[in-house]
Amino acid sequence: MNINLDINNCMIPFEIQPAVTLLSVLRGAGYFGAKFGGCKKGECGACTVLLDGKPVNSCSMLAAQAEGHKIQTIEGIGQHPDQGWKKTEGLHPLQQAFIESGAIQCGYCTPAMVLSTKSLIDKSPEPSEEDIRDALSGILCRCTGYQKPVEAVRAAAALMNGSVTLSEFSDDIKANSMPQMDLAPEAEGFKSVGKPDIKVDAMKLVQGKAAFTADIDIKDLLVARVLHSPVAHARIKRIDVEKARALPGVHAVLTYKDIPRVVFTTAGQSDPIPGPLDAFSLDNKVRFVGDRVAFVAAETAEIAAKALGLIDVEYEELPILLNSEDAMKPGAPILHDEPEYQNFADSDPSKNLAAEIRIDIGNVENGFKEADRIFEADYEVPKVQQAHIEPHVTVTYWDSDDRLVIRTSTQVPFHARRQLAPVLGLPIKRIRVIKPRIGGGFGGKQEILIEDVAAHLTIATGKPVVFGYSREEEFIAARSRHPMKIHMKTGVKMDGTVTANEMHVLTDTGAYGCHALTVTGNTGQKAMALYVGDGKYRKSPNIRFYADIVYTNTPPAGAYRGYGVPQGFWPVERQMETIARELNLDPIEFRLKNALRAGELQPFSTSWSEGREPKPEIVHTVGLERCVKLGKLAIDWEKKFSKSEWHTVAGKPHLRKGIGVAMVMQGTAIPYLDMGAASIKINEDGSFNLLIGATDLGTGSDTVLAQMASEVLGVPTEDILVYSSDTDMTPFDKGAYASSTTYISGTAVTNAAMQAAERIKVRAAFMLSKDERKVTTEEIVLRERKAFAADGRSVTMAEVACESLHHANQEQIMGTASYVSPVAPPPFAAQFAEVTVDIETGKVIVDKLVMAVDSGVIVNPLTASGQIEGGMVQALGYAVSEEMVYDAKGRARERDLVDYHIFRADEMPEMKTIFVETYEPSHPFGAKAVAEIPMDGVAPAVGNAIQDACGAMLYRNPATPERVLEAIKRRK
């Protein structure tokens, strides 16, 4: 049928099929600002456009429905203010406010947020916070926690309604978007580091430019689909694909019979992979509902879907293993009986054992003997999903040199290249991985999850192929946080000294052992390292950490922000709370008494290092006490904790208020292993190209790396042009994981910039010596885009560049450096939570979250606080609402973002972020990690607050109403 659509005041004719959605038509016409979250029910809202001025989901609306209405997309809102000789009206105030407030992280939902709130402001020039949150309620954001977007809209509205002037605008935004800062004096002299510079990619993201993997138009692009297993455990007895292959428009159907059988792992990690190799692109056995059975490439998604329905599969069903406690029992179904299975360390597929950990530090049994009381309890943490709004998506094609290009939304482009090469039968040099912007990852894209699907199909057809997961596929066939069952045993003296601490973990890795060893190792290495004990136990703590990581017929777990540590801090912090209350100790003093302190050994550093040789590490900076002090003030702890009158609600006898705390630590990178590299070169105007293999998955790492380069080179951050990451163009980097980019890649960038700076100084000294006196390189200082001699004379960076590139003794001023760290300095935090519990129904409302964090020197307080706010909200889901559940046949309960409820903008608790800076001596600017630690403390702090409110002892998260009510009854 033919329709005419009024898009941004242009009438455009389209010839379409009736089933085509408005989103498909828009993206097909190049309006890439409308994104797709893979939803069936329009729940994510990333595809928002305005229809007659109202926000609607273009993925849930037929294109034909939109005829006769005015459609507005992000492309019609604003544009770059300076386009060479052509001046434009510039960005819309909302777009400018989103940029300046730090409201953009991955940017995938940013166009939707801008459009939806434009609709609000057009109608209500003076919106309340409630109005703004309501306007954002149709758009799910997994990155920001909504706090900064709300602030951006408030500020933009104020500018538009005249409450603030243009000159007051930026200050107004900063004043309301910045976190509370407790600054490290050592960092006072920095010019760029520590400043709330705007994100280097914000301009393109706020305009909805074609920045993401799927935002590309390639001729003859085929669409891939995967046939997923409907059963949890079976051999494929027979598979007939002839009808599917015969369907017009189908270009390839692949089964395990058609491609080489190469064992690998989807876990994107450094070589050698610290885990078993137990997966195939396609196998003759399926091991979970959602496992791969066949791949299809067709001319349209509809044809591909139809082809899947024509594949005839006969399954020989095998006994199912769903409960991790049954995995190692005699007679349990064995998931991995394939001869190609490659063990790592203690894995043993004949026992369904993917990995095993046995760590004893000190003498645990003696520690228990020395205790006055022993506390033991069992805890459980659930399987949860990363739920990045951009689903996994990959585009593959042969380039003109017959090299395979994999354009993919990945956190690990270099690992992807290395690990895919044998799977595809190509040498590494014939693969190029390009990472465009990533619409959120949170560890889910540290997996080489779907790249092989598209690549196999491109090899089979010779044509470009796009493959993107639907939201349902994200739930049934992507990765998740490892669920664990944990037994804790803690010995304590009556004065509160911990004498020994023991954790036994049973981890369910699902059908494949992705990150099995390393995630669970981290559970112990971080969560069990925080409380070493006091007195003599500080020098010789007694800690035991044993873990079995087993296979089951459920979707595989993998990397998820926090990487095992949130699983560990739920039991540790619930245990600490129980002990404090049982022994009538102040829960904060009890924790601090036993917590690790500066100058002490990270106890696990002598026993564990991701499956490699451990080396002792001293922890030099611990800001935990200061975090506690400022956090307590912010949440008004003294007026609430143990004050009975505060715990009740006037006129509502069924409500109880509670307050709780949890203390946590993370790591910063993986010592002696993960390496990052950077390359930097000067341009004629004194700007610099910074090439990095590091992958910014929305965290703002490109920006903080640019800030570090700018600090060294004495130019503003806007003069650093960042390009990341492309395996052909940028130096190696291990990728975005383990909270390592600021620390590892940042040090590499700093070192590369120092090399360039050194050459600039040499040349500047030479140039300045021409006039009056001999100027030495040592006296040159780089600042304000100039190189200054000690007498105040200067040459500009552009003059130095031109001199070096064109005029004399020509050279390209550049630097290249890499860095691997011998240490992993831990960040620390105190997490506070305030809740209201309905003691008659078990319903929990989290009213307030305060997190005070020691992440060393904060390179960019806007982006860093965005990490904390967004992380706290993800962790809030872990505390109360998020959980993946399977029925008796292994079928998922959660298949969309309705059942898997992540928080909306209009139901958020109040949140506050405080940075307590310490100066970490092992980093050039004193920084430690910030990205993962907000995941660790919210759930236990909420659990502890619930206990404070009503005495309910929760051993399992999330704190669902039924679990809370049961716990209240147990107390009675």
Next chain:
Amino acid sequence: MIIEYHRPKDESQALALLNRKIPITIPLGGGTVVSKTSQEVAVVDLQFLDLNYIREENKTIAIGSMTTLEEMLSYFGKESAIGQAIVIDAGKNIRCMATLGGSVVSNGGRSALLTVLKALGIEIVWKPGDKVTDIDTWLASKDAGRFGDFISEIRMPKEVQVAFESVGRSPLDLPIICCAVTRQPNGSLRLALGGFGEAPILGYEGNAWGDVAKSVGGALNAAGDEWASAEYRVEAGTILAKRLIEALAEGK
């Protein structure tokens, strides 16, 4: 999969299309659900039929079936029982698309709005002929489907008190258990329970306020599913019912 799209200009055109047996032809409201169907269907978009209105008529509020949930929210307000339920069911974007008629047809037992509509005892008006079906009859039989007609209007009582409360995992999560109660001027109660199953259920109807708790408990006895046990729903549902009735008694 949608194989035909039609946008009739009047009722008779719409009915002519809907009365075709081949292809299967169904009405299209906001499209939020139908646009993702895998079945081969033709759709009839009702947006030209002037079914977007809210009118107060004597003792009734009449709402056109193409009225969006956002328009209903503006009319009733966020603090109202209907408003609270709409906000739980959908964020802004879906509210701007989804229609009341479409919600009555497609929502299930976990819908907060459908639970409130059930407690209100709404009447569903169908074209052709302005035939009226009450909500109980519709929810009991909707699996059987209706051929050749479409909802033109929803009618609800104007002079009733309504109260609603929901328990979910977060403030705006779909309910695990929710309860809506209406009180007629003569004091009679109608109580609906939702958060599970294919459709909300009637928990109590009558004047004997003292019987409500027992009735609610009985109604929820078999309401266990993968989201909550029946025992929990009995306990929490009874509490919600008690609270709401007390609130209505106090005129809140």
